[in-house]
Amino acid sequence: MQAPNTLKALREARDWTQKDLADKAGVHELTIVRLEKDGGLSTATIDTLAKLAKALGVPTAALCPF
Secondary structure, three states: OOOOOOHHHHHOOOOOOOOHHHHOOOHHHHHHHHHHOOOOHHHHHHHHHHHHHHHOOOOOOHOOOO
């Protein structure tokens, strides 16, 4: 689950828009846009990854790019 498009795949599996995920995770929509680009997750802070994972209902490790 560590491919660059993991975040996008998880989001789309829930039929959420980028704004939906941003709102649920408490981050800016542009953060989601940036993170869904190739390699974007490697630039995310652990805090942001934790927020996204919680919103998506997956372990934080599922989003870790390493």
